[in-house]
Amino acid sequence: MSSAPKSKKASAVACEFLPERELRRIADAVLRLAKSTAAEETEVHVDEVANALTRFANNAIHQNVAEHGLTVSIRTVTDGRTARATTNRIDEDSLRATIEASLSLAHSQPKNPRLLPIPGKQRYRRVNRFIKQTAALSAEDRADAVRCACDLAVKKGQVAAGIFSNGQSQSALVNSRGLFAAYRETHSEFSITMQEGSAASWAKANSANVRAFDPQKLAARAGEKAHLAVNARELAPGRYTVILEPAAVLDLVGFLFYDFSATALADKRSCLNERMGKQLFGQNISITDDVYHPLQQGAPFDGEGVPRQRVVLVDRGIPRNLIYSRAAAKAAHKQPTGHGFALPNEYGEAPMNLVFGGGDSSVEKMVASTERGLLVTRLWYIREVDPYEKVMTGMTRDGLFLVENGQVTGAVRNFRFNQSLIEMLKNVELLSPAVRAAGEEAFEMVVPAMKVRAFHFSEVTKF
Amino acid sequence: MWDLCTNALDTAQLRGAAYADVRVMHLRQRDLTTKNGQVGTLSQNESIGLGIRVLADGAWGFASTDRLTRDGVAACAARAVSIAKASALAKRSEVVLAPEQAYIDSWQSPFRKDPFEIPLETPLALLLAADAEMRRVKGVTLTETDMQFRKIDSWFASSIGSRIHQRKMISGCGIAATSFQGQEIQKRSYPNSFGGQHALQGYELVDSLDLMRNAPIIAEEAAALHSASQCPEKIGTLILGASQLGLQIHESIGHPIELDRVLGQEANFAGTSFLTLDQLNQLQYASSIVNVVADARLDHGQGLGTFAYDDEGVPAQCTDIIKAGKFRGYLSNRETAHLVGLDRSSGTMRTESWNRLPIIRMTNVSLLPGTWDYDDLIADTNDGILMETNRSWSIDDRRYQFQFSTEIGWEIKGGQKVRMLKNPSYSGITTEFWNSCDAICKLGHWTLWGTPNCGKGQPMQTMGTGHGASPARFHNVRIGTAFSNQ
Numbered sequence: 001m002s003s004a005p006k007s008k009k010a011s012a013v014a015c016e017f018l019p020e021r022e023l024r025r026i027a028d029a030v031l032r033l034a035k036s037t038a039a040e041e042t043e044v045h046v047d048e049v050a051n052a053l054t055r056f057a058n059n060a061i062h063q064n065v066a067e068h069g070l071t072v073s074i075r076t077v078t079d080g081r082t083a084r085a086t087t088n089r090i091d092e093d094s095l096r097a098t099i100e101a102s103l104s105l106a107h108s109q110p111k112n113p114r115l116l117p118i119p120g121k122q123r124y125r126r127v128n129r130f131i132k133q134t135a136a137l138s139a140e141d142r143a144d145a146v147r148c149a150c151d152l153a154v155k156k157g158q159v160a161a162g163i164f165s166n167g168q169s170q171s172a173l174v175n176s177r178g179l180f181a182a183y184r185e186t187h188s189e190f191s192i193t194m195q196e197g198s199a200a201s202w203a204k205a206n207s208a209n210v211r212a213f214d215p216q217k218l219a220a221r222a223g224e225k226a227h228l229a230v231n232a233r234e235l236a237p238g239r240y241t242v243i244l245e246p247a248a249v250l251d252l253v254g255f256l257f258y259d260f261s262a263t264a265l266a267d268k269r270s271c272l273n274e275r276m277g278k279q280l281f282g283q284n285i286s287i288t289d290d291v292y293h294p295l296q297q298g299a300p301f302d303g304e305g306v307p308r309q310r311v312v313l314v315d316r317g318i319p320r321n322l323i324y325s326r327a328a329a330k331a332a333h334k335q336p337t338g339h340g341f342a343l344p345n346e347y348g349e350a351p352m353n354l355v356f357g358g359g360d361s362s363v364e365k366m367v368a369s370t371e372r373g374l375l376v377t378r379l380w381y382i383r384e385v386d387p388y389e390k391v392m393t394g395m396t397r398d399g400l401f402l403v404e405n406g407q408v409t410g411a412v413r414n415f416r417f418n419q420s421l422i423e424m425l426k427n428v429e430l431l432s433p434a435v436r437a438a439g440e441e442a443f444e445m446v447v448p449a450m451k452v453r454a455f456h457f458s459e460v461t462k463f
Numbered sequence: 464m465w466d467l468c469t470n471a472l473d474t475a476q477l478r479g480a481a482y483a484d485v486r487v488m489h490l491r492q493r494d495l496t497t498k499n500g501q502v503g504t505l506s507q508n509e510s511i512g513l514g515i516r517v518l519a520d521g522a523w524g525f526a527s528t529d530r531l532t533r534d535g536v537a538a539c540a541a542r543a544v545s546i547a548k549a550s551a552l553a554k555r556s557e558v559v560l561a562p563e564q565a566y567i568d569s570w571q572s573p574f575r576k577d578p579f580e581i582p583l584e585t586p587l588a589l590l591l592a593a594d595a596e597m598r599r600v601k602g603v604t605l606t607e608t609d610m611q612f613r614k615i616d617s618w619f620a621s622s623i624g625s626r627i628h629q630r631k632m633i634s635g636c637g638i639a640a641t642s643f644q645g646q647e648i649q650k651r652s653y654p655n656s657f658g659g660q661h662a663l664q665g666y667e668l669v670d671s672l673d674l675m676r677n678a679p680i681i682a683e684e685a686a687a688l689h690s691a692s693q694c695p696e697k698i699g700t701l702i703l704g705a706s707q708l709g710l711q712i713h714e715s716i717g718h719p720i721e722l723d724r725v726l727g728q729e730a731n732f733a734g735t736s737f738l739t740l741d742q743l744n745q746l747q748y749a750s751s752i753v754n755v756v757a758d759a760r761l762d763h764g765q766g767l768g769t770f771a772y773d774d775e776g777v778p779a780q781c782t783d784i785i786k787a788g789k790f791r792g793y794l795s796n797r798e799t800a801h802l803v804g805l806d807r808s809s810g811t812m813r814t815e816s817w818n819r820l821p822i823i824r825m826t827n828v829s830l831l832p833g834t835w836d837y838d839d840l841i842a843d844t845n846d847g848i849l850m851e852t853n854r855s856w857s858i859d860d861r862r863y864q865f866q867f868s869t870e871i872g873w874e875i876k877g878g879q880k881v882r883m884l885k886n887p888s889y890s891g892i893t894t895e896f897w898n899s900c901d902a903i904c905k906l907g908h909w910t911l912w913g914t915p916n917c918g919k920g921q922p923m924q925t926m927g928t929g930h931g932a933s934p935a936r937f938h939n940v941r942i943g944t945a946f947s948n949q
């Protein structure tokens with residue numbers, strides 16, 4: 001558990017926030033104003049954010065920011081047409097002008113015969129992801145934690161860079177058929193890179209609860225690995241057994257998420273086209289989308305206010321189910337799963353709360369079981385090379401280590417990989433329990449560490 | 464707006480700020496897309512707010528708000544000062560700013576047709592017609608089109624007395640055809656991938672693109688790629704089309720010259736740079752025909768990196784980055800200029816919006832035109848591969864090793880394009896690659912490409928950058944590695 005300090009100040013991150021009833025009042029004002037226009041149906045999203053982020057480099061704070069914002073986004077429906085307009089001005093004249101802008105956009109297009117009426121009232125399962133201590137963390141609190149991390153770096157002859165952030169967000173979704181959905185959450189994140197000469201390593205965590213992680217432990221871990229990363233030697237590219245820490249797994253498998261969209265399959269841009277129901281991955285791979293998982297975050301409803309459902313996407317290596325917005329569900333004669341984006345859009349839906357099944361191994365056990373392989377801390381700049389075979393390219397970063405005869409024996413220069421995710425998920429030999437992982441390429445998910453055989457590294461860089 | 468700025472600056476100084484600058488920004492955006500003959504996104508967004516950056520106790524603080532009342536602005540400014548004082552709890556040195564004059568000015572980017580004044584039926588009809596043209600081609604399974612328009616007003620004021628208003632009009636437009644057959648997805652985009660071309664222009668940008676003529680061409684190519692030969696794996700001669708070269712410049716020149724990266728300020732996220740300070744004026748970055756500038760002036764063109772003043776109140780400038788192949792300059796700001804011996808910022812501080820801190824950004828980082836006619840370049844190439852339109856891009860966090868793939872390739876034999884190649888890719892080490900450049904096409908083939916989606920900073924900011932380029936040739940390049948499976 002964390003040693004994060006008690007807040008020195010009741011931070012402005014918390015005190016600027018509006019009560020939920022005020023968001024409802026703004027949304028109701030829009031619905032009232034829309035009644036005197038040509039809008040036949042109206043949907044209103046009111047979103048408020050208050051975030052703060054302290055950024056450090058060269059063992060000192062160099063950027064330190066805070067923001068507050070509120071937006072009102074209005075979708076109107078008229079004569080079989082729909083469009084959206086958004087503003088951050090909440091006086092009555094501005095709201096009226098935004099309604100008119102939405103109507104004007106809607107009128108400019110041909111009628112859409114497939115447009116559905118907006119949904120009516122829904123029932124939602126409650127989730128509690130608002131932690132007062134997270135919201136209350138002040139700039140001084142963040143600076144104290146950063147100073148301790150930087151002092152540790154100085155003591156070890158290292159250089160620290162990173163961020164410590166916290167914030168809160170809330171949203172209300174209201175429509176003219178009586179739907180009302182509201183959600184709020186807090187978020188916090190600490191990320192640190194420790195550099196020793198030309199070597200570096202990294203650690204990161206995030207949570208709704210700032211006490212769920214300890215910045216000083218993360219700093220210490222990054223520092224120890226940075227020290228191990230010095231004197232990296234060059235190995236030849238080729239196929240290696242790899243032990244991917246959870247952040248590396250996350251940033252790779254995160255690129256699969258949109259492939260489970262029913263709209264992506266209908267558009268024939270998913271790697272799952274003609275592969276549903278087949279043994280695509282190894283039998284040790286199971287994936288669900290589950291916003292209610294205790295390590296997940298996010299609202300329990302989608303962009304139209306449909307309650308999110310837990311969906312088993314992959315069961316023991318076989319893609320079993322897709323997720324559906326209301327429109328995609330209607331086209332496929334299925335039930336919507338509560339994963340739609342706010343309308344209008346061309347992408348349909350996506351699972352935003354992926355949870356991978358885990359195993360009973362650990363990074364330590366994976367290392368101990370490996371005769372020759374590579375331990376990967378983190379991946380970087382991952383991009384899709386082949387959308388159907390799901391070949392991804394990218395680099396290792398901030399700590400690549402050689403494993404020989406069950407032990408880490410030294411640091412290795414970073415590699416470029418070109419690796420099919422489909423092939424990779426067939427080659428998983430061991431999994432750790434799944435944890436909430438934070439990377440840089442994908443949004444946070446619950447994933448295990450993985451030991452994967454025959455991972456393809458194609459080139460090596462200079463460090 | 465100036466009253467809000469003055470209110471913010473006065474409050475910051477009263478609270479102890481030694482320096483402050485404030486931006487009120489009003490952003491308007493309109494997005495139109497179609498997919499498979501139906502309207503997709505149809506939306507507009509308006510946002511107005513204020514951000515203030517202050518220097519207090521020798522350290523920085525920044526706060527922003529959309530509560531544009533006297534009290535809301537004063538509270539925001541006071542908060543920025545308190546944040547700066549918190550920053551000072553973990554500082555190692557005092558921030559020192561390069562001197563800069565105060566400016567009082569107003570500037571508007573030139574445009575002929577205001578896209579916000581054009582009836583929406585006009586652009587939608589064009590997008591739907593281009594979409595229909597692509598769908599006419601057998602084998603095309605997905606068609607997409609898009610337009611994006613932005614109008615940005617910013618009012619900048621600083622405690623040294625600057626008052627600068629700027630209005631920028633930005634337009635973007637593109638189309639794409641995708642074909643899924645067998646076990647393969649192939650795609651072609653026009654005039655560029657990932658949203659097409661973007662520039663500091665009005666609707667005249669859309670008029671210049673001739674979507675209707677190009678829609679069937681890319682649709683035919685997307686379908687034909689399935690039966691094209693696989694790009695071979697080899698070391699060979701590479702010709703890059705101008706838009707792909709623009710992205711090559713962005714990744715392997717534009718990012719490594721950002722002085723904040725060089726100084727370690729981005730070490731945790733965007734990365735650092737191989738261009739350590741000892742490389743300046745020493746490194747042979749490229750062959751002697753390569754000249755690269757960072758030019759934010761309107762004289763350079765109407766790019767996404769064009770402005771009159773940066774978001775730190777420094778006038779737009781042209782900086783030599785590579786001159787006759789030698790590394791000559793970084794992108795700097797008022798805080799870092801002195802570290803490379805400059806007495807003035809090079810004017811590259813840019814912010815995405817009122818709620819983000821300005822950071823060092825590319826402006827228009829462009830490869831200056833060479834001397835070749837395009838037809839002569841092809842005719843002069845005995846054995847090579849031409850690659851066009853980016854498909855994927857990746858580079859390490861110090862900007863040495865890169866890999867790109869493109870949508871389409873063409874084999875060149877005996878000075879002629881002889882056949883289409885699918886899945887082209889190439890990779891290399893930045894300085895080795897640029898030193899292998901032996902031909903650059905002339906001004907008539909040069910385009911100032913817009914990259915609208917450059918991500919950097921924490922919290923992340925997305926910025927538009929410009930990259931002028933004309934087709935160019937490179938030798939001894941590793942080709943085809945992305946699809947190698949050894």
